[in-house]
Amino acid sequence: MTQITRTNPATVRAPTGYTHGVLVTAPARRLVMSGQIGIAPDGTIPSDPAAQIAQAFANLRAILEAHDMTPANVVKVTSFLTDRSWLAAYRTARGAFFPTEPPASTLLFVAGLFDPALGFEIEAEAVA
Numbered sequence: 001m002t003q004i005t006r007t008n009p010a011t012v013r014a015p016t017g018y019t020h021g022v023l024v025t026a027p028a029r030r031l032v033m034s035g036q037i038g039i040a041p042d043g044t045i046p047s048d049p050a051a052q053i054a055q056a057f058a059n060l061r062a063i064l065e066a067h068d069m070t071p072a073n074v075v076k077v078t079s080f081l082t083d084r085s086w087l088a089a090y091r092t093a094r095g096a097f098f099p100t101e102p103p104a105s106t107l108l109f110v111a112g113l114f115d116p117a118l119g120f121e122i123e124a125e126a127v128a
Contacts, residue, residue, distance in 0.1 A: 002028040018105035
């Protein structure tokens with residue numbers, strides 16, 4: 001049986017909305033997900049930051065569900081923002097998606113994504 005143990009050593013500054021270390025005891029099924037962006041299935045891109053970020057998280061959830069997983073199975077995310085003013089919306093969405101056991105996390109501010117209308121992308125790894 002796969003076991004996921006999240007750790008935040010007292011010798012490292014306390015995290016805010018993420019976990020410093022995630023130990024996966026195998027055997028496990030590993031799902032590596034490509035970066036998800038705020039494009040709806042119909043191809044539309046919301047202009048509102050919160051809506052665009054929510055759509056990217058909805059896309060992530062859909063991929064997890066297609067593999068019989070939930071956000072609790074996510075052990076690592078890497079997020080990309082193109083605008084620092086979107087940070088609060090990202091933190092709110094991340095907190096709602098991972099309410100109790102957040103994964104290990106990296107957040108980067110980047111100059112841009114492949115489409116200038118996009119301001120957020122998130123990639124993830126999950127295990128079950």
